[in-house]
Amino acid sequence: MLRNTAGIDAGGSLIKMVYQENGRxxxxxxxxxEHDSAISWLxxxxxSLTVSLTGGKSSIIQxxxxxxxxxxxEFQATCEGTRFLLEAENKSIxxxxxxxxxxxxxxxxxxxxxxxxxxxxxGIGGGTFTGLGSLLTKVRGYRQLxxxxxxxxxxxxxxxxxxxxxxxxxxxxxxxxAANFAKGIRMNPSEADRMASLSNMIAETxxxxxxxxxxxxxxxxxxxIGSATAGNKPLRHALESYLGMVRVTPVFLEKxxxxxxxxxxxxV
Numbered sequence: 001m002l003r004n005t006a007g008i009d010a011g012g013s014l015i016k017m018v019y020q021e022n023g024r025x026x027x028x029x030x031x032x033x034e035h036d037s038a039i040s041w042l043x044x045x046x047x048s049l050t051v052s053l054t055g056g057k058s059s060i061i062q063x064x065x066x067x068x069x070x071x072x073x074e075f076q077a078t079c080e081g082t083r084f085l086l087e088a089e090n091k092s093i094x095x096x097x098x099x100x101x102x103x104x105x106x107x108x109x110x111x112x113x114x115x116x117x118x119x120x121x122x123g124i125g126g127g128t129f130t131g132l133g134s135l136l137t138k139v140r141g142y143r144q145l146x147x148x149x150x151x152x153x154x155x156x157x158x159x160x161x162x163x164x165x166x167x168x169x170x171x172x173x174x175x176x177x178a179a180n181f182a183k184g185i186r187m188n189p190s191e192a193d194r195m196a197s198l199s200n201m202i203a204e205t206x207x208x209x210x211x212x213x214x215x216x217x218x219x220x221x222x223x224x225i226g227s228a229t230a231g232n233k234p235l236r237h238a239l240e241s242y243l244g245m246v247r248v249t250p251v252f253l254e255k256x257x258x259x260x261x262x263x264x265x266x267x268v
Contacts, residue, residue, distance in 0.1 A: 005049065008054070015039075018258055029257070075107070077260045080266055080267075097219060100225070112217075129142070129146075129228065136198060137195060149198070153196060157194055158177045204242060207242035207245075221248065223256075229257075
């Protein structure tokens with residue numbers, strides 16, 4: 001008889017669950033402030049679970065709901081989940097690559113064969129998008145802010161290289177950003193314009209750090225995972241575009257936001 005098993009990634013913004021019932025894998029996520037109802041739903045839907053946990057709030061979940069569960073170190077779970085999905089989704093990128101995990105913040109890991117090392121972290125990520133977005137607009141919620149950013153024009157907020165050089169020949173691509181948010185209120189930007197600018201700034205920052213990491217470690221591919229790119233087309237498009245400019249090949253995983261939960265689940 002098959003066991004009912006689950007991996008739970010309890011992070012700063014979301015609680016993500018991967019559970020196996022009758023041999024089939026399922027995926028579910030909730031806001032982290034709804035973790036009580038999320039766990040209650042899971043226990044009701046899939047009784048007699050064997051669980052492994054990961055993420056910054058995993059000890060809270062363990063103490064309250066699953067005292068016999070095992071906690072898997074977050075970075076270990078994330079990398080193991082990434083490897084699993086690369087194979088499951090038939091993504092062939094060789095043995096050496098970066099993992100860029102864009103969650104509430106962003107972390108970078110370098111993979112070289114069987115060796116994995118966390119090399120960098122940044123406070124820029126999905127939490128920046130929702131937090132700063134709520135200060136720049138009257139909108140609340142990641143999905144609503146994402147929709148708003150799709151409607152905006154960052155050129156109404158950002159100072160572009162072409163704005164500086166105007167008719168003169170620019171030494172770099174005129175469509176690149178010279179200074180984020182530099183136009184301030186001069187162009188009377190809409191809330192959508194502000195969100196488009198914010199999304200672009202997050203992408204530029206992540207790509208800059210990814211490019212430096214790739215150069216130092218002589219890597220040509222970056223696997224982009226984490227919840228921040230899930231359903232966020234403007235952010236994903238900007239990441240793809242800018243990574244192409246710095247000659248790093250981006251690889252997006254269909255279930256990449258669940259890498260941590262999958263890694264925890266694999267240990268059950």
